Amino acid sequence: MLALVLVIVAMVSALTAMRFAIHGQEVEVPPLVGLGPAEAERASASLGLQMTVERQYYSPQIPEGRIMSQLPLPGTKVRRGWQVRVAQSLGPTRVAIPDVTGQSEHAAELNILRRGLEIASMAQVDAPGIPPDQVLAQSPPPNATQVLAPNISLLVTAPAQPQTFVMPNFVGQPLGATSQSVQDSGFKLGNVSMAPAPTSQDASNPTLPTPQTAPAAPPAQPSPASIVVTQWPLAGQKIVGGTTISFEVR
16 A cells, blocks of 8 residues: 555656646747837747747838737747747838839839839739730739738739640651641751661572672662651641651651
8 A cells, every 4th residue: 555655646746747847848928019129039039939020011100120910929828949920010111012014024023123122922824915924913003002011913924835736647748848848837847867778588588699799879868759758756746836847758
């Protein structure tokens, strides 16, 4: 019985010590709203917390540079080493929102950054009849008031997609007519080479007498009358305008 009592006392003591150890690491998040960044950093560090400025917003009420919001909220119990995220005030809005609609994406970006603003997001949309890479809309709109953040989102026309075609079958057609058709369709004529000559049955039969070797003839060259035997890309494949097409002829 005495041993059992001692074991129970030891377990209770261990649980009590663990509870004190755990709660001894907890601190209350201090109020940081209204403080300057250096002062807020010191208040957080004194409790073993880390402060991170994640956002910046315009505010006519809170002076520039002061903390305007925080997470976790003041009084929340957290462990030491916890990260406190804060938003910093930029003061009243002093920058006019420019009108960048109709400008190219690059020109709009330069115009926005030159005024000390940032691009929050950029989305693309297909707009037939409108040149690609052009700003269609923006948020906030030009000369907007009561702007909260120094960010502008843009809607831009998507780049023009190249037109696709199905590769026709040119095998069996004369090279002259095929080359003209390829170039007239807006494609590029690539390499044109001669296909290897077929091996004769006699030359492959060792039992027949070897004929007297004739002087080697100059290699044949492709001509408009040559017939296409192979093509790249192959017939039926999808290609885009300007694709280079090569042939093997005989």
